[in-house]
Amino acid sequence: MKPTAQDLSTTAIHDRILDAAAACLVESGYGTRLHAVIAERAGLSRPTVYKYVGDQAEIVAALFQREVTRFFAHLEPILLAHDRIHDGFVECVVFSVGYARRHRVLQTGLQDEPAVVLPGFTVHARPMIDRGAEFLVPHFERMVAAEPSSTIDPHIASEWAFRLVASLVTTGRRDAGDLADDDAVRAFVSGLLAIGTPQPV
Structure with a gap:
């Protein structure tokens, strides 16, 4: 009892x-x-x-906030394991996408009630972006500080990480084999970063 x-x-x-x-x-x-x-x-x-x-809306909001807090607790060791911003950013995105894809409450919402869940990743994403920045920016600042030649803005990196994760979680076609596992996501994100990296001549 x-x-x-x-x-x-x-x-x-x-x-x-x-x-x-x-x-x-x-x-x-x-x-x-x-x-x-x-x-x-x-x-x-x-x-x-x-x-x-x-009420019901407050229950869902409270549950969401608790799950975000738990997610950050799981993500922190991943970030602490990296000193370079490139590696830290990639692994942050890879872990976040995998975590979200395995999260049953989130996946149920995306499948059954996308009109309820998707705005939190799109038109109403700013509170989540800001909360993510509070957590991510100090980690990214530490990584950037370890690379004196880096010109990366940790705040921009934080927002970009959120937008990449949101896109991959809400639009990824895992059933068709598109970015179906961590290695595929890692290669995809690394490829995106390579686009903006000057290549040696």
Whole structure:
């Protein structure tokens, strides 16, 4: 038997609600009225779900923010393993694309409710770009500082990384073998970077 709300901390209640929301979105889709099914799955009352997270839009937004935080925690060791901006940028994009392609809640949304999910990658992407910059720019600044000849702007690199990942996640034809794995994505991103790199004569 699950502990009741009275036995849990605010953080534990919040996490239980979001865990239930993630499972419900994957199983039932984004069009489902979530409160009743979340409450049942989490072993909490519907008023408790409203009290701690809010309405359906707030639940989805809170879940999204939590998942982004978790994603950054997984991405950080990848970035820390690289000292050169070229390598760090490529591996950042490769990891991010793979992570997003494996993320069940995101993939369910892209498949079942693209009108709900896609604006966060396109016309309403600015908050996500800005949040990504808060995380990425310090890492890219460290890499650029290690290469005195580099002219790369870490802020531009951060935004470009987001836009590349967004494009590859939302339009990649994995079923047709187009950029189907990490090596293919790595080669693609490295090729893009090579376009802007002066070649020796």
